[in-house]
Amino acid sequence: MKVIEKKLVFLVCFFMFVIEGFAEKCELYDEIPAQGSISEKQGHEYWAKIYEVFSHPRCTNCHVGADNIPMWSGPSYGVTRPHGMNVSAPVIGAHGTRGGSDSFECSSCHTTTNNTIAHGAPGVYNEDMDGEKVSWVLPPVDFEWFGKTSKEVCEQVKDSKRNGGKENAKEIADHLCHDKFIAWSWKPGAGRESAPYSLKENIADVLAWGAAGMPCPEY
Amino acid sequence: MADYVEINVNGVRHRLDIRHKRTPLLWILRDELKLTGTKYGCGIAQCGACTVHINGLSRRSCVTEVGELTEDDKVITIEAADSTIAKAVKESWVQHQVAQCGYCQSGQIMSATALLSKNKNPTDDDIDRVMSGNLCRCGTYPLIRKAIKTAAKSLTEANNG
Structure with missing residues (x-):
């Protein structure tokens, strides 16, 4: 091997080591179940639990469709209705997120700290993978869950073209682990009902569902 | 770590005790800086009476904690809204x-x-x-x-x- 090739190999290995070293490890799981170690039947049971979480108002109120209007639903609200104040959150901003309209962004009220008073606007400090602050936004329209069946949500979650490019259950689990908006669902405060189970259990369920081959229900 | 919080309100820098880090901006505007044009309505971002501009965008000052702001954030209140x-x-x-x-x-x-x-x-x-x-x-x-x-x-x- 020529000297220049050796140097190139060394550099590639070095940068891979650096990237791996800096990659933020998820503290909420240790081991990933081996592929095929969980039966399809068990996989369906794990998905049923995952759907319980994903269809909970703490998730679905912001996982809305192309009208860009978040919802107010769940025990705190009584009647299901669109978010008050006539808000709408089309795609705006440099990152192309659904973050509000014109001069009235979601973060006008949803700040980086959680409002602990009932019916106060909740908030959370969140960062993207580059450490940049992320304001309160709706998830991409592809992630529409509000009113969707278990089958529809399941097929979206495992489709890398519609789930933000996540190729497997580990990547989905890592996303669940690192996104502070998601973690907020289990610590919503102010008498808001939290999502069922725990974030740690939800991540474990996703990994187990992945090991079972990501089976989806018939409806 | 600095033992103060610095904010820029209407073009003037103000240094606040670190204990104000979790104080809503509205309280600082009205009680400390005596800028009483911005009003207290609901205190939970439901009514808009406390709206100010931060870097040109509307923000509810009643739920914006001072510690969320950086020195570069420019707060404008009704008193200095003269564009x-x-x-x-x-x-x-x-x-x-x-x-x-x-x-x-x-x-x-x-x-x-x-x-x-x-x-x-x-x-x-x-x-x-x-x-x-x-x-x-x-x-x-x-x-x-x-x-x-x-x-x-x-x-x-x-x-x-």
Whole structure:
């Protein structure tokens, strides 16, 4: 091997080591179940639990469709209705997120700290993978869950073209682990009902569902 | 770690004790800086009376903790809202005699100014979408809408010379 090739190999290995070293490890799981170690039947049971979480108002109120209007639903609200104040959150901003309209962004009220008073606007400090602050936004329209069946949500979650490019259950689990908006669902405060189970259990369920081959229900 | 928080309000830097880190900006504006034009309404970002601009965008100062702001964030309150757009909005407000009791009006004017800085010719829907977060118990909404359109028209005419 020529000297220049050796140097190139060394550099590639070095940068891979650096990237791996800096990659933020998820503290909420240790081991990933081996592929095929969980039966399809068990996989369906794990998905049923995952759907319980994903269809909970703490998730679905912001996982809305192309009208860009978040919802107010769940025990705190009584009647299901669109978010008050006539808000709408089309795609705006440099990152192309659904973050509000014109001069009235979601973060006008949803700040980086959680409002602990009932019916106060909740908030959370969140960062993207580059450490940049992320304001309160709706998830991409592809992630529409509000009113969707278990089958529809399941097929979206495992489709890398519609789930933000996540190729497997580990990547989905890592996303669940690192996104502070998601973690907020289990610590919503102010008498808001939290999502069922725990974030740690939800991540474990996703990994187990992945090991079972990501089976989806018939409806 | 610094034992103070520095904020920039109306172009003036203020150094606050670190104990204010979790104090809502509205409290600092009114109680410490004596800028009482910004009003306390609900305290939970439901009414819009406390609206200020942070870097040109509407923010509810009652739920914005001082520690969230950096030294580079520029807070503008109604007292210093003197841009061309803000002046046009204020003049239009007077022309249409929008205010009745007036309590919510500083928040309304700040939201209207932010709207016109992003949208030079807002439709009724645009106005409703941005202004619905500012409540008015006197029900001055039709006058607010007229005043915003008048301000937009005067700004367009001024720009066209």
